[in-house]
Amino acid sequence: MGRQAWQEGVPELAAIARQSLDFQSAYTPYPSTYRALLSTLQSRYWRQVGPEHPTLLRLLAQRGYDVQLWIAEQRRHEPSTGSGVIDADRRKGDPFHVPRSSHKADWTRAIIDDAIAEQGTPGGPRLRWLHILDTHAPCMRAQEADTPLRCYRREVRHVSAEIGRLWQHLQASERGRKAIVIVMADHGEEFADHAGAFHGSTLFEENTHVPFFMHLPGIDSEVRTMPVSLLDMAPTLLAYLGMPRPKGFMGLNLLAAHASSAARVLSQIDKLDNLGGMGLPELVMARQGSIKLIRNVSDNLSSLYDLAEDPTEQHELVEAKSAELASLQDAIARWQDAAGCRAH
Numbered sequence: 001m002g003r004q005a006w007q008e009g010v011p012e013l014a015a016i017a018r019q020s021l022d023f024q025s026a027y028t029p030y031p032s033t034y035r036a037l038l039s040t041l042q043s044r045y046w047r048q049v050g051p052e053h054p055t056l057l058r059l060l061a062q063r064g065y066d067v068q069l070w071i072a073e074q075r076r077h078e079p080s081t082g083s084g085v086i087d088a089d090r091r092k093g094d095p096f097h098v099p100r101s102s103h104k105a106d107w108t109r110a111i112i113d114d115a116i117a118e119q120g121t122p123g124g125p126r127l128r129w130l131h132i133l134d135t136h137a138p139c140m141r142a143q144e145a146d147t148p149l150r151c152y153r154r155e156v157r158h159v160s161a162e163i164g165r166l167w168q169h170l171q172a173s174e175r176g177r178k179a180i181v182i183v184m185a186d187h188g189e190e191f192a193d194h195a196g197a198f199h200g201s202t203l204f205e206e207n208t209h210v211p212f213f214m215h216l217p218g219i220d221s222e223v224r225t226m227p228v229s230l231l232d233m234a235p236t237l238l239a240y241l242g243m244p245r246p247k248g249f250m251g252l253n254l255l256a257a258h259a260s261s262a263a264r265v266l267s268q269i270d271k272l273d274n275l276g277g278m279g280l281p282e283l284v285m286a287r288q289g290s291i292k293l294i295r296n297v298s299d300n301l302s303s304l305y306d307l308a309e310d311p312t313e314q315h316e317l318v319e320a321k322s323a324e325l326a327s328l329q330d331a332i333a334r335w336q337d338a339a340g341c342r343a344h
Contacts, residue, residue, distance in 0.1 A: 009153070009156075009157055009160075010156060010157060010159075010160035011160070011164075012160045012161055012163060012164025012165075012167065013159075013160045013163060013164070013183065013211070015164065015167070016163070016164070016167050016181065016183060016213065016215060017183075017211075017213045018221060019215055019221050020181070020183075020213040020214055020215040020216075020221055021213060021214045021215075021216065021219065021221065021222055021224060021254065022213040022221070022222070022223050022224065023212045023213060023214075023224045023226075023228045023254070024223060024224065024225050025209070025224075025225055025226060025227045025228065025287075026184070026209070026210055026211070026212035026227075026228050026229070026230065027208045027209060027210065027227065027228070027229055027230070027266040027267050027285075027287075028040075028185070028186055028187045028188075028208055028210050028229075028230055028267060029045055029046060029229055029230055029231050029266070029267055029268065030046045030187075030267065030268060030269065030270075031187040031188065031199045031200050031202075031203065031207040031208050031267065031269065032186075032187060032199065032200040033186045033187065035270075036186035036187055036230065037186055038055075039230070039231060040056075040184075040186070040230040040231060040233055040234065041055040041056045041057060041234060042054070042055055042056075042234075042249075043056075043231045043232075043233075043234040043235055043246075043249040043250055043251040044231070044248065044249070044250050045231070045250060045265070045268060045335070046268060046270060047268065047270060048250070048338070053246075053248060054246050056233075056234040056237070056238075057127070057129075059238065059243065059246065060127050063125075063243065064124060064125060065124075065125045065126060065127050066123065066124065066125070066126040066127070067126070067127045067129075068126070068127070068128055068129065069129045069131060070111050070114065070115075070128060070129065070130050070131065071131040071133070072104075072107050072133060073103065073107065073110070075114065104133065104134075104138075104140050105134075105140040105141065107132075107133060107134075108132050108133075108134055108158070108159065108162045109162060111130050111132065112130075112162045112163070112165055112166050115128060115130060115166055116165075116166060116169045119169065119170070119173065119175065119176055132159055132162075132163075134155040134156075134158055134159050135152060135155045135156055135159065135189070137198075139151040139152065139154075139155060140155075141154045141155055141158060142154075147191075148191055148197075149191040152189060152191070163183065167181065177217065178217050179215075179217075180214070180215065180216055180217070180237070180240070181214075181215040182213075182214050182215070182233065182237070183211060183212070183213050184210060184211060184212040184213075184230060184233065185210040185211050185212075186210070186230075187199045187200070187207060187208070187210065188205075188206050188207045188208065188209060188210060189206065189207070190202065190204070190206045190207055191206075193206045193312065194206075194313070200269070201269065201280050202269075202283070203267050203268075203269060203283050203284075203285040203294050204294075204313050205307070205311070205312065205313060208266070208267045208285065210230070212228070212230060212233070214233070214236065214237070214254075216240050219240070219255070224254070227264060227266060227287040228252070228254060229251060229252075229264075229266050229267075230251075231250055231251035231252075232251040232252045232253070232254050233251070234249065234251060235249050235251045235252065235253045236251075236252070236253050236254040236255055239253045239255050239256070240255060261288065261289060262288070262327075262331075263286055263287070263288035263324075263327040263328045263330070263331035264286060264287060264288070264331060265284060265285070265286045265331055265332060265335040266285055266286060266287055267284075267285045268282075268283065268284050268285070269281075269282060269283040270282060271297075271298055281296045281297070281298035281299055282296075282297040282298045283295065283296055283297065284297060284332050284335065284336070286328045286331045286332050286335075287307075287328075288324050288327050288328055288331075289324070290306055290307045290308035290309075291304065291305070291306055291307075291317075291324040291325075291328065292304070292305045292306075292307055292313070293325065293328040293329070293332070295329075295332050297336075302329075303316050304316060304317040304325060304328075305317060
């Protein structure tokens with residue numbers, strides 16, 4: 001669910017964002033579900049993840065949290081290793097694949113119903129990862145003459161209403177008002193924005209710019225416009241909970257980080273891993289302020305955009321801003337040279 005899609009006609013999500021730290025320039029580290037989630041939970045770029053590194057799920061389980069992933073019709077207890085769903089080995093299949101099922105339209109309501117019902121049960125600290133699949137193909141709420149984009153937006157509105165229903169229930173109790181609520185999307189979707197479809201093959205805004213906000217009781221709500229990554233979620237949450245930052249985390253603690261003019265790599269596509277090895281180029285994206293560089297590593301090409309003047313990336317900068325371009329290129333070069341990359 002891309003940022004632009006959810007901003008239109010989703011009052012429930014917008015209301016939660018207004019009561020949260022709302023990171024309005026947030027990016028997925030990889031525009032594909034499994035890679036984005038593993039990178040997010042390990043706070044590492046995809047090229048540097050691995051089973052030897054702890055996930056946020058493992059760290060919270062070791063601290064005594066009851067950690068569960070709720071997805072589709074499954075309510076899964078995640079073991080302390082984080083294996084089974086989020087690990088570096090997918091030989092057991094893709095847990096995020098959505099079959100063409102008549103039950104899909106009912107999944108989110110059932111997940112929200114269960115989350116509401118659980119609020120009245122006693123117990124220690126818990127984390128519930130509610131993985132919502134409505135916006136994932138196939139669309140189940142299409143109406144006659146719907147375009148794919150119109151159907152997608154219909155699904156987004158349904159998601160907003162259901163999350164809003166859970167939020168209203170939380171706000172109605174003292175325990176619920178103390179809950180940490182984090183809303184984020186693992187990637188967006190393209191609807192011919194750049195003559196393509198689906199996700200996972202480009203680093204344009206429609207694929208990489210995602211909603212991300214954190215409601216942290218005791219922390220004032222605020223809109224943040226600095227470019228951030230979903231890699232920042234885990235170190236920020238651990239800092240809020242007073243837990244130590246693991247060695248090797250690459251994200252920022254957004255409770256301590258302030259607006260910065262530094263260039264930063266925000267997203268990537270690995271040539272060997274994207275879309276089942278279709279031979280697409282390896283891509284890396286970095287931003288500095290409103291200037292965005294997409295680097296085609298495979299073909300040694302670069303595309304530069306000014307998102308302030310061209311938010312939909314329709315016009316490459318012809319007269320490159322030399323200072324920003326050099327800084328972005330340097331950030332990508334340092335990222336490429338970083339030690340500890342995952343072996344293919």
